[in-house]
Amino acid sequence: MTREETELMAQVEALLSDPAHADSPLRPALARLHAFHRAEKQRLERLVTIADGYQRYVREDERKAQRRYQKSLRRQEKLSRISDGYQQLMHERNSALREASTHDPLTGLPNRRLIDERLPKLDERKQYTLVMLDIDHFKQINDRHGHEAGDKVLVAIAQTIRQELRDYDLCARWGGEEFLLLLADTGLSEARIIVDRLRLRLAELSILVGDSRLSITASAGLSEYRDGEDLLNHTLQRADQALLQAKRSGRDRSCIIM
Numbered sequence: 683m684t685r686e687e688t689e690l691m692a693q694v695e696a697l698l699s700d701p702a703h704a705d706s707p708l709r710p711a712l713a714r715l716h717a718f719h720r721a722e723k724q725r726l727e728r729l730v731t732i733a734d735g736y737q738r739y740v741r742e743d744e745r746k747a748q749r750r751y752q753k754s755l756r757r758q759e760k761l762s763r764i765s766d767g768y769q770q771l772m773h774e775r776n777s778a779l780r781e782a783s784t785h786d787p788l789t790g791l792p793n794r795r796l797i798d799e800r801l802p803k804l805d806e807r808k809q810y811t812l813v814m815l816d817i818d819h820f821k822q823i824n825d826r827h828g829h830e831a832g833d834k835v836l837v838a839i840a841q842t843i844r845q846e847l848r849d850y851d852l853c854a855r856w857g858g859e860e861f862l863l864l865l866a867d868t869g870l871s872e873a874r875i876i877v878d879r880l881r882l883r884l885a886e887l888s889i890l891v892g893d894s895r896l897s898i899t900a901s902a903g904l905s906e907y908r909d910g911e912d913l914l915n916h917t918l919q920r921a922d923q924a925l926l927q928a929k930r931s932g933r934d935r936s937c938i939i940m
């Protein structure tokens with residue numbers, strides 16, 4: 683209520699309660715006007731209270747909706763973090779599984795399965811030489827120094843093969859101490875130079891096992907891929923025969939079957 687209104691109401695109430703105006707013909711009308719004004723005022727106050735309450739309710743409701751929205755946003759962020767993490771984990775697991783199924787766990791070299799997968803992708807226009815490389819008298823290493831020593835030697839051999847070959851050559855651990863090399867874009871005479879250099883590097887290895895230093899030699903059989911033939915059947919058979927020949931003629935050498 684404004685100050686002016688308060689003063690006016692006080693003035694009207696004073697007039698109404700003054701006995702000097704009890705018989706005034708204006709008094710009943712003034713009394714009704716005063717009562718009407720008070721009733722209106724109370725109604726207005728009630729309305730204001732209701733409107734305030736409604737606004738408070740709306741504000742509180744908005745705050746609740748905001749809190750619910752923030753909470754659901756946080757939950758969604760959490761879910762998407764979990765989902766991202768899960769996808770990453772699945773990706774890593776798949777890569778690990780793929781790695782495990784296509785590589786030899788001891789040396790990390792590709793295994794037969796990977797070679798089987800890669801071979802259909804050979805470029806028919808290129809020359810390829812297939813090499814079977816086998817470590818000589820490997821059994822003696824196991825027998826004399828134990829299986830673990832044999833494993834250590836195999837790891838060192840694989841490392842040397844990897845270092846000596848070019849990026850575009852393929853190499854795999856084919857069996858126990860037998861390795862398959864596929865030299866791309868390479869004819870027999872060039873392949874023999876590469877293989878003999880590799881055998882020399884292998885012979886130079888001096889692998890520390892306990893108190894002993896072990897050295898090895900390797901034999902190799904080479905054969906060139908002929909157009910249209912099955913590499914893992916025909917070319918491989920000739921390379922195997924060449925390897926047998928190398929073993930039979932004294933080991934520590936490479937042989938070729940044309």
Ligand SMILES: Nc1nc2c(ncn2[C@@H]2O[C@H](COP(=O)(O)OP(=O)(O)OP(=O)(O)O)[C@@H](O)[C@H]2O)c(=O)[nH]1
Pocket residue numbers: 788816817818819820821822824828829830831832833836857858859929933
């Ligand atoms: N330490 C170890 N030894 C293995 C592994 N795989 C195969 N071998 C061993 O390799 C040896 C191969 O022996 P052989 O086939 O007789 O061949 P070798 O003694 O190398 O004789 P030649 O090939 O005729 O020169 C066996 O004793 C196998 O047990 C392996 O993963 N780790």
